Amino acid sequence: MKKILLVDDEDSIHLLYREELEDKGYEVHSALSGEEALIQMKIIVPDLIILDINMPGINGIDVLRQIKEINPSLPVILSSAYQDFKQDLATWASDEYIVKSSNLDELKAAVKKHLS
Secondary structure, three states: OOEEEEEOOOHHHHHHHHHHHHHOOOEEEEEOOHHHHHHHHHHHOOOEEEEEOOOOOOOHHHHHHHHHHHOOOOOEEEEEOOHHHHHOHHHHHOOEEEEOOOOOHHHHHHHHHHHO
16 A cells, blocks of 8 residues: 655645545555654655645745655655745655645546556
8 A cells, every 4th residue: 555644734634635545545644744744754654745835844845855855756746725836946846736725636646646
């Protein structure tokens, strides 16, 4: 079973994404902050990370840099409520950029693409 590390500071996102992704057969682990994500990724060794950008503490862009330093081939999907970050060159290190929505088709398609 493929493991996904979901990094977001919003509980509602964790509930929604977890339910949808577990229904698709993925094992979903959670981190509520960038700091927690960096610890968790060494423990669970995920196959993919879904990463929020706007979080307290270390923001998602800085976490993305650190993830790619540790494991450059690990797919990272940035998930943000803000379209504006898509133009930021620092986000280009991610494998996908998804704008949060109640319709998770785009997210599920990106996860499937990177875990196939």
